[in-house]
Amino acid sequence: MVTSAAIYHVLHAINVTIEIRNVCVFLAPLFSSLTTIVTYLLTKELKDSGAGLISAIMIAIVPGYISRSVAGSYDNEGIAIFCMLLTYYLWIKSIKTGSLFWSTLCALAYFYMVSSWGGYVFLINLIPLHVLALMFTGRFSHRVYVSYCTVYCLGTILSMQISFVGFQPVQSSEHMAAFGAFGLCQVHAFVDYLRSKLTDKQFQLLFKSLAITVGVVTVVVGGALTAMDKISPWTGRFYSLLDPSYAKNNIPIIASVSEHQPTTWSSFYFDFQLLVFMFPVGLYFCFSNLSDANIFIILYGVTSIYFSGVMVRLMLVLAPVMCIMSAIGISGILGVYMKNIEFGDSKAKKRPDKKIDTSYPVKSEIATGIVVMMTILLLTYTFHCTWVTSEAYSSPSIVLAASQQDGSRIIFDDFREAYYWLRQNTPEDAKVMSWWDYGYQITAMANRTILVDNNTWNNTHISRVGQAMSSPEDKAYEIMRELDVGYVLVIFGGLTGYASDDINKFLWMVRIGGSTEKGQHIKEADYFTPQGEFRVDREGSPVLLNCLMYKLCYYRFGEVYTEQGKPGGYDRVRNAEIGNKDFELDVLEEAYTTEHWIVRIYKVKDLSNRGV
Amino acid sequence: MPSEGIIGVLNDLWIHYKDQTSLKLKLIDAYLGYIMVTGIIQFIYCCLVGTFPFNSFLSGFISTVGSFVLGVCLRIQSNPQNRSQFETISPERAFADFIFAHIVLHLVVMNFIG
Numbered sequence: 001m002v003t004s005a006a007i008y009h010v011l012h013a014i015n016v017t018i019e020i021r022n023v024c025v026f027l028a029p030l031f032s033s034l035t036t037i038v039t040y041l042l043t044k045e046l047k048d049s050g051a052g053l054i055s056a057i058m059i060a061i062v063p064g065y066i067s068r069s070v071a072g073s074y075d076n077e078g079i080a081i082f083c084m085l086l087t088y089y090l091w092i093k094s095i096k097t098g099s100l101f102w103s104t105l106c107a108l109a110y111f112y113m114v115s116s117w118g119g120y121v122f123l124i125n126l127i128p129l130h131v132l133a134l135m136f137t138g139r140f141s142h143r144v145y146v147s148y149c150t151v152y153c154l155g156t157i158l159s160m161q162i163s164f165v166g167f168q169p170v171q172s173s174e175h176m177a178a179f180g181a182f183g184l185c186q187v188h189a190f191v192d193y194l195r196s197k198l199t200d201k202q203f204q205l206l207f208k209s210l211a212i213t214v215g216v217v218t219v220v221v222g223g224a225l226t227a228m229d230k231i232s233p234w235t236g237r238f239y240s241l242l243d244p245s246y247a248k249n250n251i252p253i254i255a256s257v258s259e260h261q262p263t264t265w266s267s268f269y270f271d272f273q274l275l276v277f278m279f280p281v282g283l284y285f286c287f288s289n290l291s292d293a294n295i296f297i298i299l300y301g302v303t304s305i306y307f308s309g310v311m312v313r314l315m316l317v318l319a320p321v322m323c324i325m326s327a328i329g330i331s332g333i334l335g336v337y338m339k340n341i342e343f344g345d346s347k348a349k350k351r352p353d354k355k356i357d358t359s360y361p362v363k364s365e366i367a368t369g370i371v372v373m374m375t376i377l378l379l380t381y382t383f384h385c386t387w388v389t390s391e392a393y394s395s396p397s398i399v400l401a402a403s404q405q406d407g408s409r410i411i412f413d414d415f416r417e418a419y420y421w422l423r424q425n426t427p428e429d430a431k432v433m434s435w436w437d438y439g440y441q442i443t444a445m446a447n448r449t450i451l452v453d454n455n456t457w458n459n460t461h462i463s464r465v466g467q468a469m470s471s472p473e474d475k476a477y478e479i480m481r482e483l484d485v486g487y488v489l490v491i492f493g494g495l496t497g498y499a500s501d502d503i504n505k506f507l508w509m510v511r512i513g514g515s516t517e518k519g520q521h522i523k524e525a526d527y528f529t530p531q532g533e534f535r536v537d538r539e540g541s542p543v544l545l546n547c548l549m550y551k552l553c554y555y556r557f558g559e560v561y562t563e564q565g566k567p568g569g570y571d572r573v574r575n576a577e578i579g580n581k582d583f584e585l586d587v588l589e590e591a592y593t594t595e596h597w598i599v600r601i602y603k604v605k606d607l608s609n610r611g612v
Numbered sequence: 613m614p615s616e617g618i619i620g621v622l623n624d625l626w627i628h629y630k631d632q633t634s635l636k637l638k639l640i641d642a643y644l645g646y647i648m649v650t651g652i653i654q655f656i657y658c659c660l661v662g663t664f665p666f667n668s669f670l671s672g673f674i675s676t677v678g679s680f681v682l683g684v685c686l687r688i689q690s691n692p693q694n695r696s697q698f699e700t701i702s703p704e705r706a707f708a709d710f711i712f713a714h715i716v717l718h719l720v721v722m723n724f725i726g
Contacts, residue, residue: 097698097700097701098689098697098698098701099698099700099701099705099706099709100682100685100686100689100706100709100710100712100713101708101709101712101713103713104709104712104713104716107716108716141697142688142689142694142697142698143697143698145684145685145688146685146688146689149681149684149685150681150682150685150713153674153677153678153681153682153717154678154713154716154717154720156674157670157671157674157675157678157717157720157721157724158720160667160670160724161720161723161724167666167667167670170670189684194625206621206622206625
């Protein structure tokens with residue numbers, strides 16, 4: 001946000017008056033162009049400028065990164081990946097030169113990264129991991145000491161300036177690895193210094209006594225602090241990365257976000273295509289000429305692969321390193337084989353003195369073949385990326401399009417239709433209850449107050465909404481009166497076949513609703529059939545067939561014929577005829593249903609005038 | 613050199629240090645010693661009195677730790693024995709970098725001290 005404001009003010013100061021909305025919309029593409037440049041620089045440090053160019057080209061079109069940096073998507077990741085790669089580039093530069101200047105710049109880039117995304121925890125654990133790896137492989141040198149200690153000290157105090165981070169760097173377990181590595185650095189450097197001054201025997205004696213004292217003190221102090229809860233254990237958000245089943249069992253809100261689901265194999269291919277295959281090749285090339293910088297990129301690649309397997313959202317973190325590794329691999333292959341290609345005219349002139357290499361007969365032909373194959377693979381990569389971007393990542397999420405049987409497209413503009421109805425036909429202070437996915441849209445387009453939106457951190461509040469949706473009508477009415485709700489909005493896809501509707505999300509509402517104290521009576525098992533299936537037809541569980549969400553979605557749906565040959569009330573998403581058809585609503589009345597029944601709005605009735 | 617246990621080793625170390633290190637490095641070492649004493653005093657004070665304005669304690673303590681670390685880095689980079697590892701950095705450049713890092717460190721400490 002600070003970045004957008006800064007750019008806006010700079011532009012206005014030089015009299016280029018761009019509206020703040022346009023600045024925000026185009027911020028992500030601007031920063032992804034800058035990311036391309038930084039990727040080039042980073043890969044150039046790791047291998048050479050040829051690999052740098054290839055990696056820049058790849059990251060410019062890779063779908064895994066494009067999906068999170070389209071114009072209009074104004075989320076943290078747009079800037080965060082740029083900051084992350086900048087920090088890594090400056091880190092590699094400072095490891096290679098050992099200069100305080102680059103290390104300070106790295107700390108400043110780290111500060112920028114902390115201010116943009118919570119994923120900075122990845123950095124503050126990867127850099128110490130790298131330092132530890134260097135120590136264990138015997139590559140610890142003065143340069144590493146200078147770089148890491150500067151980055152750690154300056155970076156820690158800079159990161160504490162951000163109010164969201166606060167004092168966490170010295171109190172939470174997620175940062176303890178960095179602190180531990182810092183201590184180890186000091187010890188290692190001091191030991192090296194002593195070793196250079198003393199003879200072997202003296203050194204052994206001193207070293208042993210020192211090591212024992214330091215080890216005992218660290219263990220005692222560390223254990224005491226953790227036991228006294230001065231150092232807090234890993235928070236839920238990051239603990240679920242180490243133990244993927246933790247969130248599902250304990251914190252349904254985190255587990256329900258669709259971006260937090262484990263990644264499928266097909267998404268890897270869909271987002272990366274060729275890179276999936278070139279990544280191990282790049283890994284091989286890195287291992288074959290091991291250097292300080294290469295160890296870092298190997299660690300980054302392997303940890304990213306693990307984390308992106310846990311959570312789909314982290315595919316974004318994997319995208320840059322996939323590009324870098326693949327570029328190293330491709331550049332390595334091309335470098336080896338290009339040398340062997342002999343062009344027609346130079347054959348006679350060039351090599352009278354060179355010994356004939358008889359390692360294998362058709363060297364030039366094989367080399368040409370491999371180069372041609374590589375080119376074809378790169379071309380298919382380009383085609384795939386542009387196709388994926390245009391098909392999957394270019395549609396606005398508010399307007400849906402589908403093709404009919406004769407091939408023509410039909411546009412579903414139901415969301416905007418419903419939001420504008422709300423805007424024009426409800427009182428200005430009306431409160432709308434819906435699931436949190438639509439919170440921002442309702443606030444922005446309908447200009448009405450909502451209960452929960454995409455940024456609500458109050459688990460109890462969201463749970464209350466979940467309880468209202470999962471309870472029968474009369475209990476739900478109590479909750480709605482308590483929360484002072486005027487209108488209820490649900491998304492229903494049964495008529496059109498739109499699959500991300502509220503009935504498909506309903507189980508998450510049940511889980512979240514049942515996860516707090518007031519919702520203890522809501523148990524997920526009640527909403528399944530005795531055989532354990534989630535069914536909306538006659539066999540479905542009576543608790544499900546009578547809850548508020550079911551009634552709101554399927555009100556009057558029994559009279560609608562959706563497909564030829566099927567009875568009325570056939571739900572096209574669940575592929576079943578609904579069980580509870582002809583019912584009336586007691587405490588709500590239908591206010592508006594859009595053209596294709598995708599959005600349905602209900603008004604909460606007031607208490608009746610007479611008592612009974 | 614006779615070495616009877618730890619005392620002897622430390623004695624040898626001290627004599628070796630006095631003879632072998634140049635004046636410039638000894639100056640930096642004295643500065644480092646002073647910083648360490650300041651840091652220890654702050655830490656003991658915090659242990660005794662409590663951590664109420666935690667940000668002030670942290671900023672003061674980290675400023676001593678940071679200055680110490682930067683001083684050690686300067687010492688490493690100025691030591692002519694380490695020239696092979698720092699090819700691009702002359703002692704003047706090392707000092708300039710040291711100043712730059714200190715500017716950043718003290719700006720942040722000023723902001724954080726509250």
